[in-house]
Amino acid sequence: MRSPYEGLPSNRFWKSAVPEQRPFAVAGLYTKRFEIRRTDRIATAGSCFAQHIGRNLRKRGFNVIDAEPREPGLPAEIAARYGYGLFSARYGNVYTARQLHQLAGEAFETFSPANAVWQRGDRFFDAMRPGVEPDGLETETLVRLHRQRHLKKVASVLRQAEIFVFTFGLTEAWTDMRTGTVYPTAPGTIAGDFDPHIHEFRNFAVAEVLNDFVAFRSLIKAQNPAVKFLLTVSPVPLAATASDAHVLIANTYSKSVLRAVAGELYAMFDDVDYFPAYEIVATSVSKGAFFEKDMRSVSQAGVETVMRAFFRAHNPGPVQTNERPNGSEAPDDADEVVCEDILLDAFAR
């Protein structure tokens, strides 16, 4: 009698692939689908965990696009408060696939958000990235001017990227129910006012997340046919849920949806790769060792383990100084990631 499991490699069996492995170096977990060369123009976007990926790529001398660079000499942690150096442009954290689709739509002028300027006191904020200006701007007009210029930079990023790295973060979002515009944070968290007659909670399903990313892919491919995608799912659990479920249940739903979509996209498109940062940090192989005491923040060891696994597969060798953009030194990126959703802890009882 023959079994279809006969002769499969050891990484197909739980006993040999998980409990017998060291969490710091799980063998055979990831096989890259395509090369990422140090010279490839890489764009990064996604939830706050994606900031780790961009930062580590830059440290290794990869050519990560920075369309809105910080002023030379300005400390990285200060620039990060203003959204500089976190991603390939100052779009802040892009938590949902809908938000990513909207961003590309705005950049290529196929989408215009509703109620795009929020207020806090006498200051005005870009509702589509309220975290990148901690004190807001002086006028609504200025917010719109800043956004126009930012979107040109976003378009240039999307047109020139050879590899687009995206980390799926959330399925939950707040929308303008009249137009469907999705915001990165709930109105009233950083700025704006929550109005139950206007704002509506959404928890996206697999089909919606999938469709959003497919639509995003089509938009960018129309401008940049050669671009490839590297997807990850953030292992960072939800800070809070607006659903009526326990946050643990809501988190499992959210991550399950995102992981399923990433798998679907991998199966659908040859230009999509999936890197298992989520599996390394958040599944039983790590025995919870890669979370801090709050059981939510990913520890430095966790980040390092993820990146080691990544660079084992994508390893173009030691960086030469002349391989860095403009022959520059290794960047002094901010150590801390910037996460708006941590603000929700302030509302916890």
Place this chain on the structure above:
Amino acid sequence: MRICFVGNSHLATAKFGWDAVAPDYRNVEVSFFGAIATVFADVAVEDGKLVPKSDAAKQSFIRTSGGRDSAIFTDYDLVILLALDFGLWNLLDLYDKYRWGDQNNTEGEYELVSTGYLHEIAKARLTRSTAIRFRNDIRKSGARVPKVWIYPEPMPSQSVLTEAPAQKSDLSALRLEALRRAAHWHDERSLGTAFAAARSFLSAAEDIVLEQPAHTITADVFTQREFSDGSIGLASLPSPRGDFVHMNGRFGELMVRQILNLAAG
């Protein structure tokens, strides 16, 4: 009271000022250690001393101090760090690269940034100035640390708006041109606000960052012509016509009196 002035080319203004007011302050001893800005790259604060690291710096200190090639800060009650990259002057080229707030000029290539971010850049720039670096090094250097005050570079002369500047170095010309352009568009006050924000941030309670007397300033960012005509610098005496960076002896007198009166408490 013993006071040590350490400064770049603006030190000449202070020296002229001191020469004029010294008879009124008979209980004050003043020393000067100066060098032009490019030479100050070869000067360090080590173990409570101002140490020249090049022969040019050494010779300049000997010339300005009347024979000494280094300053021992514990010999003084008060150290004045004059200019040394700390001033609006060090921020002017930001107007070439950025626009912020409600500025009027929308011509040319520039990055649009928030006022808050621009002020952070200004703080970072001035934090890296020689004046702040020396202040920090002096404070770290020993048990008996004198008071250390910073006196900023004077605002450029308002004559820059009506006359051709003599400053020919790329950076100086660039900065003066940026200021002229800002004034043309009525954007100059936003530069003054950026400097004020940075100065305020960097003023510690025990180490004062002084302010240029208000009555010498016009439109927030210019020194009035009467304090710059006949200006003097370390490199040449008097400064060439069209020097809009250095001030004259009258300004120096005001500056020194301001410092001495504040020191007297």
